[in-house]
Amino acid sequence: MVYFILKRLIQSVFVMLAVAFLAFSLFRFVGDPITQMTGVETSVADQERLREDLGLNDPFILQFGRFTGDMLQGDFGFSYRTRQPVAEMIATRIPATIELGVVALLISLLVGVPAGVFTALRPRGIATQAILMTTLVGVSIPTFVIGIMLIFIFGVQLGWLPTFGRGGTVQIGNWESSLFTIEGWRALLLPAITLGVYQLTLTMRLVRAEMMEVMRSDYIRFAMARGVPMRKLHYKHALANTMVPVITIIGLQFGGVIAFSIVTESVFQWPGMGLLFLESIRFVDIPVMGVYLVVIAFFFVLVNLIVDLLYVAIDPRLRVKDVS
Amino acid sequence: MIAFLKRHEGLWLFVHAPAAIIAAIVALLIMLGAIFAPWIALVNPYDLSSFSLFDGLLPPIWEEGANTKYLLGTDDQGRDMISSILYGARLSLVIGISALSIAAVLGVGLGLAAGYYGGRFDAIVMRIADVQLALPAILTALLIDGIARGLLPAAVQQDLRVAVLTLAIALSLWVNFARTARASTFVQMKKEYVLAAIMMGQRPTRVMFVHILPNILGPLLVIMTVDLASAILLEATLSFLGIGLPADSPSLGTLIRIGMQFLLSGEWWILWIPTLFLVALVVSINILGDFLRDVFNPRLR
Numbered sequence: 001m002v003y004f005i006l007k008r009l010i011q012s013v014f015v016m017l018a019v020a021f022l023a024f025s026l027f028r029f030v031g032d033p034i035t036q037m038t039g040v041e042t043s044v045a046d047q048e049r050l051r052e053d054l055g056l057n058d059p060f061i062l063q064f065g066r067f068t069g070d071m072l073q074g075d076f077g078f079s080y081r082t083r084q085p086v087a088e089m090i091a092t093r094i095p096a097t098i099e100l101g102v103v104a105l106l107i108s109l110l111v112g113v114p115a116g117v118f119t120a121l122r123p124r125g126i127a128t129q130a131i132l133m134t135t136l137v138g139v140s141i142p143t144f145v146i147g148i149m150l151i152f153i154f155g156v157q158l159g160w161l162p163t164f165g166r167g168g169t170v171q172i173g174n175w176e177s178s179l180f181t182i183e184g185w186r187a188l189l190l191p192a193i194t195l196g197v198y199q200l201t202l203t204m205r206l207v208r209a210e211m212m213e214v215m216r217s218d219y220i221r222f223a224m225a226r227g228v229p230m231r232k233l234h235y236k237h238a239l240a241n242t243m244v245p246v247i248t249i250i251g252l253q254f255g256g257v258i259a260f261s262i263v264t265e266s267v268f269q270w271p272g273m274g275l276l277f278l279e280s281i282r283f284v285d286i287p288v289m290g291v292y293l294v295v296i297a298f299f300f301v302l303v304n305l306i307v308d309l310l311y312v313a314i315d316p317r318l319r320v321k322d323v324s
Numbered sequence: 325m326i327a328f329l330k331r332h333e334g335l336w337l338f339v340h341a342p343a344a345i346i347a348a349i350v351a352l353l354i355m356l357g358a359i360f361a362p363w364i365a366l367v368n369p370y371d372l373s374s375f376s377l378f379d380g381l382l383p384p385i386w387e388e389g390a391n392t393k394y395l396l397g398t399d400d401q402g403r404d405m406i407s408s409i410l411y412g413a414r415l416s417l418v419i420g421i422s423a424l425s426i427a428a429v430l431g432v433g434l435g436l437a438a439g440y441y442g443g444r445f446d447a448i449v450m451r452i453a454d455v456q457l458a459l460p461a462i463l464t465a466l467l468i469d470g471i472a473r474g475l476l477p478a479a480v481q482q483d484l485r486v487a488v489l490t491l492a493i494a495l496s497l498w499v500n501f502a503r504t505a506r507a508s509t510f511v512q513m514k515k516e517y518v519l520a521a522i523m524m525g526q527r528p529t530r531v532m533f534v535h536i537l538p539n540i541l542g543p544l545l546v547i548m549t550v551d552l553a554s555a556i557l558l559e560a561t562l563s564f565l566g567i568g569l570p571a572d573s574p575s576l577g578t579l580i581r582i583g584m585q586f587l588l589s590g591e592w593w594i595l596w597i598p599t600l601f602l603v604a605l606v607v608s609i610n611i612l613g614d615f616l617r618d619v620f621n622p623r624l625r
Contacts, residue, residue: 145580277466
């Protein structure tokens with residue numbers, strides 16, 4: 001068990017190093033940092049001196065080491081565009097994206113899992129066919145179109161919900177939260193649904209497939225033959241065994257939520273990291289792009305680590321295997 | 325013989341799947357419209373002299389105050405909506421199909437080689453694929469686009485926009501092909517005909533492309549359709565985000581982005597007609613993909 005955790009930790013460190021290397025290469029080779037920092041009137045000699053002072057003439061490995069060291073201390077450099085510290089820019093944007101992502105993920109799980117179970121238990125029902133057809137259409141409609149549709153219906157036609165921004169926010173330490181005001185929740189609802197819909201269809205399909213697989217297995221047939229009540233059979237025996245893949249889904253979907261939050265944030269002008277990343281691409285703001293990558297990778301590694309640990313907690317078989 | 329029967333079985337199934345027939349008709353109509361856009365479109369949306377501002381913001385023909393010349397109305401510049409959409413779909417399809425072709429050639433080539441040689445080459449290709457699979461395609465495409473913006477001089481940026489976009493999409497979609505080709509190649513490698521071909525001393529490239537490739541085309545074809553939809557969606561999303569194509573050469577995504585400006589005013593057709601087109605195209609391609617998957621995977625039937 002300890003060995004397993006240790007192994008996963010070491011793997012995670014390697015992944016983070018690889019991403020840091022990518023971010024560093026971006027910073028070092030896409031455009032010249034010196035020309036970004038200096039104006040037209042800076043003389044070539046001054047530029048060379050700056051280059052020497054900043055250590056840009058040092059060996060590559062040394063520079064990368066310094067870059068990683070700075071990052072570990074929370075020094076992410078400065079944005080080319082705004083001249084502000086990147087760490088600050090990202091830090092003020094993180095809460096918005098995390099709140100959006102978590103609420104979207106919750107929506108997708110709270111609707112997706114029951115829907116998956118339902119459609120698996122009644123594979124030939126009319127409701128099942130309707131749900132499956134809807135999800136096929138749902139997968140095909142791009143995220144931004146879903147967002148526009150929601151804005152049009154609930155924002156423009158009905159006028160129930162705001163269509164952009166975060167509404168009322170509450171400052172808790174460094175965390176600007178919109179979860180504590182009604183205005184905030186109203187603003188959060190449309191973007192979260194937009195972001196959740198695609199994940200919802202994925203969750204539903206996976207749970208359905210897994211559930212159908214489990215229902216076919218021998219131990220379920222045996223339980224059926226033994227006369228275990230259907231309700232208990234479905235929700236205790238079968239569902240418990242589909243939980244492992246559901247956990248996997250959460251891990252896998254995290255990447256999707258982050259990536260599609262870029263699109264969702266753009267449609268709703270939600271002031272999160274995705275919008276910042278989009279701006280940084282448009283203005284070729286390499287430091288921000290690089291740091292965004294590193295931060296996303298960090299979350300990704302963290303979530304997958306937790307998911308791996310959850311496996312062991314949920315599935316006793318893994319613990320036994322680990323000992324042998 | 326088996327392939328022949330399968331094809332007929334597929335045809336038989338096709339005739340009995342109304343959703344697939346409708347999807348095929350819709351996809352075909354849009355594709356034909358896109359191909360023949362220069363001949364059937366009323367105006368050329370790239371040619372400023374072919375339309376006039378006086379015809380701007382005309383509604384579709386069934387609404388009050390429409391001009392019968394413009395069946396689906398015009399946008400604020402006076403461009404005929406049908407023409408814009410046909411040209412936009414043309415651009416979307418050109419980018420989608422070329423990106424898909426690049427991705428397929430790259431992915432299938434690498435996947436075949438990885439499955440054939442195995443060992444270290446296989447490990448390297450698959451590790452790269454794993455890393456990329458962890459990142460959703462849209463993130464990869466955005467990143468490649470950002471890098472291209474940094475590397476290319478400003479003067480050629482605009483001219484190379486289509487190429488950059490195509491490459492960004494292609495490089496985010498190759499993984500699916502590589503993984504499928506590799507897995508199928510592994511299965512084929514154990515079969516006698518491959519062993520025989522290798523023992524006869526045929527060159528590896530010949531074994532891969534002449535012997536193995538025809539036998540793994542089925543699953544690749546399914547990926548091809550599903551990924552065509554992904555490629556079109558990716559392009560539309562990037563253009564919608566303002567990272568893709570500029571407003572003077574609009575694809576479907578750009579048209580929707582322009583239409584967003586009319587969300588609050590009454591000119592609904594400028595937004596919703598291109599959107600409807602995009603969704604219809606992608607939905608029908610996805611339905612066809614689903615159908616193909618069922619045909620090639622009889623276990624699911």
